[in-house]
Amino acid sequence: MRTFATLYRRIDAATSTQHKRQALTDYLRAAVGDPAQYASAAWTVYFLAGGKPRQLVPTKLLRQLALQATGLPEWLVDECYHSVGDLAETLALLLPPPISVDDAPLDVWMNERLLPLRAREEETRLSALREWVDAMPSDDRLPFFKLVTGELRIGVSKLQMTQAIAEATQLDAKLVAQRMMGYTQANRTPQAQDFVALIAPAEAGEDGRPLRGQPYPFFLAHPLQAPLSAFPDLLGAVDDWLVEWKFDGIRAQFIHRAGQWWLWSRGEELVSDSFPELAALVDFLPDDVVIDGELVVVASDSAARAALDDIHDLRPFSELQQRLGRKILSAKILRERPVALIAYDLLEKDGQDLREKSQRERRALLEEVVSVAHSSAMQVGAELPLRLSPALSRPDWDSLAKLREEARARGAEGMMLKAMRAPYGIGRQKSGANLWWKWKLDPMSVDAVLIYAQRGHGRRSGVYSDYTFAVWSGPPEQAERTLLPFAKAYSGLSDEEMRKVDATIRKTTVENFGPVRSVRPTMVFELGFEGIAASARHKSGIAVRFPRMLRWRQDKPVEDADTLQSLRALLPGGAA
Amino acid sequence: MKKDLIVPAAEGLYCPSGRFHIDPWRPAGLAVITHGHSDHARWGSDAYLCHEDCAPILRKGLGDVRIETLRYGETRQIGDVRLSLHPAGHVLGSAQARIEERGEVWVASGDYKLEPDGVSAPFEPVRCNVFITESTFGLPIYRWRPQAEVMADINAWWAANARAGRASVMQTYGLGKAQRLLKHLDAGIGPIVCHGAIEPLNQLHRDLGIALPPTVNVGALDKAALSRCFALAPPHAAQSGWVRRFGAHSDAFASGWMRLRGNRRRRGVDQGFALSDHADWPGLLQAIAATGAERIFVTHGSGDALSRYLAESGYDARPMATEYGDEALDGETEPMSEADIDGA
Numbered sequence: 001m002r003t004f005a006t007l008y009r010r011i012d013a014a015t016s017t018q019h020k021r022q023a024l025t026d027y028l029r030a031a032v033g034d035p036a037q038y039a040s041a042a043w044t045v046y047f048l049a050g051g052k053p054r055q056l057v058p059t060k061l062l063r064q065l066a067l068q069a070t071g072l073p074e075w076l077v078d079e080c081y082h083s084v085g086d087l088a089e090t091l092a093l094l095l096p097p098p099i100s101v102d103d104a105p106l107d108v109w110m111n112e113r114l115l116p117l118r119a120r121e122e123e124t125r126l127s128a129l130r131e132w133v134d135a136m137p138s139d140d141r142l143p144f145f146k147l148v149t150g151e152l153r154i155g156v157s158k159l160q161m162t163q164a165i166a167e168a169t170q171l172d173a174k175l176v177a178q179r180m181m182g183y184t185q186a187n188r189t190p191q192a193q194d195f196v197a198l199i200a201p202a203e204a205g206e207d208g209r210p211l212r213g214q215p216y217p218f219f220l221a222h223p224l225q226a227p228l229s230a231f232p233d234l235l236g237a238v239d240d241w242l243v244e245w246k247f248d249g250i251r252a253q254f255i256h257r258a259g260q261w262w263l264w265s266r267g268e269e270l271v272s273d274s275f276p277e278l279a280a281l282v283d284f285l286p287d288d289v290v291i292d293g294e295l296v297v298v299a300s301d302s303a304a305r306a307a308l309d310d311i312h313d314l315r316p317f318s319e320l321q322q323r324l325g326r327k328i329l330s331a332k333i334l335r336e337r338p339v340a341l342i343a344y345d346l347l348e349k350d351g352q353d354l355r356e357k358s359q360r361e362r363r364a365l366l367e368e369v370v371s372v373a374h375s376s377a378m379q380v381g382a383e384l385p386l387r388l389s390p391a392l393s394r395p396d397w398d399s400l401a402k403l404r405e406e407a408r409a410r411g412a413e414g415m416m417l418k419a420m421r422a423p424y425g426i427g428r429q430k431s432g433a434n435l436w437w438k439w440k441l442d443p444m445s446v447d448a449v450l451i452y453a454q455r456g457h458g459r460r461s462g463v464y465s466d467y468t469f470a471v472w473s474g475p476p477e478q479a480e481r482t483l484l485p486f487a488k489a490y491s492g493l494s495d496e497e498m499r500k501v502d503a504t505i506r507k508t509t510v511e512n513f514g515p516v517r518s519v520r521p522t523m524v525f526e527l528g529f530e531g532i533a534a535s536a537r538h539k540s541g542i543a544v545r546f547p548r549m550l551r552w553r554q555d556k557p558v559e560d561a562d563t564l565q566s567l568r569a570l571l572p573g574g575a576a
Numbered sequence: 577m578k579k580d581l582i583v584p585a586a587e588g589l590y591c592p593s594g595r596f597h598i599d600p601w602r603p604a605g606l607a608v609i610t611h612g613h614s615d616h617a618r619w620g621s622d623a624y625l626c627h628e629d630c631a632p633i634l635r636k637g638l639g640d641v642r643i644e645t646l647r648y649g650e651t652r653q654i655g656d657v658r659l660s661l662h663p664a665g666h667v668l669g670s671a672q673a674r675i676e677e678r679g680e681v682w683v684a685s686g687d688y689k690l691e692p693d694g695v696s697a698p699f700e701p702v703r704c705n706v707f708i709t710e711s712t713f714g715l716p717i718y719r720w721r722p723q724a725e726v727m728a729d730i731n732a733w734w735a736a737n738a739r740a741g742r743a744s745v746m747q748t749y750g751l752g753k754a755q756r757l758l759k760h761l762d763a764g765i766g767p768i769v770c771h772g773a774i775e776p777l778n779q780l781h782r783d784l785g786i787a788l789p790p791t792v793n794v795g796a797l798d799k800a801a802l803s804r805c806f807a808l809a810p811p812h813a814a815q816s817g818w819v820r821r822f823g824a825h826s827d828a829f830a831s832g833w834m835r836l837r838g839n840r841r842r843r844g845v846d847q848g849f850a851l852s853d854h855a856d857w858p859g860l861l862q863a864i865a866a867t868g869a870e871r872i873f874v875t876h877g878s879g880d881a882l883s884r885y886l887a888e889s890g891y892d893a894r895p896m897a898t899e900y901g902d903e904a905l906d907g908e909t910e911p912m913s914e915a916d917i918d919g920a
Contacts, residue, residue: 012837076881076885079715079881083836083878084717085838089836089837090717093719093835094716456838460838461836463842
């Protein structure tokens with residue numbers, strides 16, 4: 001734990017990416033040169049690259065530990081937690097100093113202590129935990145508790161981890177990126193040999209191609225924020241771009257190799273089990289193909305579709321959400337919320353890696369593959385949950401911009417622009433002409449009133465940074481109208497603005513409910529969001545997606561904030 | 577019940593029997609001042625009474641005002657009460673105000689810390705019936721490491737920077753913390769630079785016989801010396817053009833708030849050292865117990881939590897609203913800027 005804790009502290013204290021990277025590389029160099037560290041390094045890479053085992057120690061147990069070890073009343077431990085904003089750090093700050101010293105490596109902690117803890121008797125779990133912590137240097141406790149609460153969040157990206165491994169091993173970064181695919185899956189317990197496989201010299205013929213069910217690294221898009229007038233200079237001719245809708249679903253890679261299939265999410269989790277209907281693709285797609293696309297819920301009354309790229313029946317993201325995070329998929333939900341894969345890229349065909357081919361070539365091959373699959377499905381009268389993402393062709397940027405206005409009506413968030421001559425890259429590439437662009441619609445917005453505030457976490461701990469917003473239940477002439485909460489948001493303000501809002505909250509507090517304060521309504525914010533849906537679970541009857549603060553409307557009196565009616569008018573179909 | 581010797585009033589804590597205020601935040605008649613930080617020593621009262629070492633600090637902040645002074649332990653009869661000042665260990669000249677009337681004793685702590693800092697007179701517990709305590713760090717998450725350890729870390733940080741050829745810029749409050757740091761810096765590592773807002777306060781300490789290592793103005797050093805120096809500056813200066821004189825440098829902030837990771841990260845400095853001139857949680861409990869008081873009022877900071885904890889431990893304890901660096905009342909104040917004004 002010492003080695004991991006030391007690395008954690010060094011990364012945490014780093015104020016630049018370069019320092020962070022240096023810390024990672026130094027650690028990896030030492031680990032690569034010392035086989036005794038491989039087993040712990042396997043876990044270190046897993047955690048720092050974003051791996052999260054299911055919570056190792058239940059929060060309840062950690063709270064019991066805090067109460068038992070400190071002898072403090074529960075309310076005071078809660079008060080401390082609200083002030084710190086992080087359970088792991090609260091524990092690290094509260095627990096009494098160690099009484100002995102034990103230093104087991106990370107793999108022993110994981111394999112022999114923490115993972116088996118779940119299976120142990122309730123009573124012995126607390127005593128085991130207490131014993132471990134009593135032998136742990138105070139400095140190591142924050143990293144330790146961060147790890148067991150699954151809240152490591154230390155600001156290392158998978159890409160940085162990949163680059164650091166490449167630097168420490170002198171391997172090609174693309175090769176390392178491929179080897180890292182799936183490394184951080186939730187239920188893995190990485191072993192020494194997994195680390196060996198990461199750092200091993202490239203084998204003859206190993207050209208960064210995935211094996212068996214392994215996916216390719218996803219190519220990620222950059223937001224396009226330039227004004228339309230700058231497009232010709234920035235992007236050139238409209239013909240040089242493949243333009244598609246930006247669907248509001250889940251990015252996924254469908255892999256069909258050796259008669260088996262796998263579905264990977266953009267977060268590199270294997271999600272095949274959550275989408276069993278995609279098994280049907282195996283019967284009609286040729287072997288050894290990999291498709292990049294978007295999972296969306298489609299209308300269940302599969303009316304005959306005119307073409308492969310007919311997407312008139314896409315359902316909103318909120319319906320897809322109902323499929324996620326379920327342990328058991330009932331027949332009912334499968335029937336009512338069927339998904340389809342909207343294919344937009346072909347990464348492998350006949351076992352050949354197509355990523356170096358141009359977008360134009362890949363698109364042609366994709367169209368062929370999808371169309372063949374559909375004809376064979378049609379011959380046997382089978383329904384195929386596979387669509388082709390329509391290529392949107394317009395003579396100039398202006399008419400494309402006009403078409404983009406229809407995105408929401410078509411269940412999309414905007415458009416994707418992909419250079420026709422570009423290969424399929426890795427991750428979010430920094431610069432160059434071969435980028436993917438996401439050209440999203442401006443968010444929907446309303447002016448809402450801040451009515452509750454809660455202290456934030458991490459960098460914002462102690463500051464009132466998480467807010468609940470409300471709109472009026474009726475127009476101003478309605479005397480008895482009230483403020484109805486409908487969304488929470490915590491991003492979009494500058495540090496300076498947040499400081500001012502924080503000060504105002506403290507001055508206008510009406511009541512404290514634990515960590516939450518209700519305030520006298522004085523502040524209006526323009527709240528932006530990506531999607532809106534009717535919801536029976538929300539008091540306002542409305543659920544919005546990705547709400548964030550666009551602007552603090554200091555010019556606007558509370559009475560002029562928007563009403564529930566103006567919010568409802570934004571619902572699909574504009575239900576009033 | 578006996579009458580209250582100190583009550584909260586609109587201008588600040590008020591002693592009706594002596595007709596004076598303690599650290600009033602609005603203009604009052606006679607203001608008894610516990611220490612020179614700007615949230616305690618405010619402008620506009622007719623006359624001020626403070627410890628003799630506090631007087632020059634007050635004069636520097638408030639200009640030509642009427643000031644009378646007391647030594648620690650010296651008693652003055654004011655109206656029906658006897659007033660005396662006792663060391664609070666917070667900053668130079670800081671004092672607890674002891675008020676006695678017919679055998680009943682009340683003590684208002686002002687800000688205090690228990691660990692001797694080498695600059696101010698060390699805290700002395702004063703027996704009393706009623707104790708009004710601060711609670712800036714009134715939660716059990718606040719426990720300070722010994723000053724010697726923290727200063728060793730600070731000197732090690734400086735030495736490492738000096739070896740790497742970069743200046744060490746410490747953001748700090750000018751009164752108290754700056755001199756405490758100076759007192760314990762290892763001047764053998766390199767030259768020490770003080771910003772123009774801090775140097776006069778150093779001089780004031782030296783004039784009162786407190787030995788501090790030599791300090792220079794940033795302009796007095798050549799490039800080579802700058803790359804080894806330790807610089808002390810108020811936060812606003814450390815974020816201004818002044819700091820560019822040092823070229824590539826490492827920066828740090830010393831405050832009790834730096835105990836929390838979120839605060840360290842928000843501050844955006846390379847290092848946060850948890851060094852405070854206020855009592856930590858064990859310190860508050862120890863100080864309160866040492867007074868022998870049965871009634872406790874808890875002012876600014878985590879007043880609600882500390883007073884509830886005390887009440888559950890058998891004290892007659894309750895919070896008392898003030899406007900000293902108080903997060904709920906002072907619009908300008910959040911934990912980070914609080915550190916800037918009251919030497920947290």
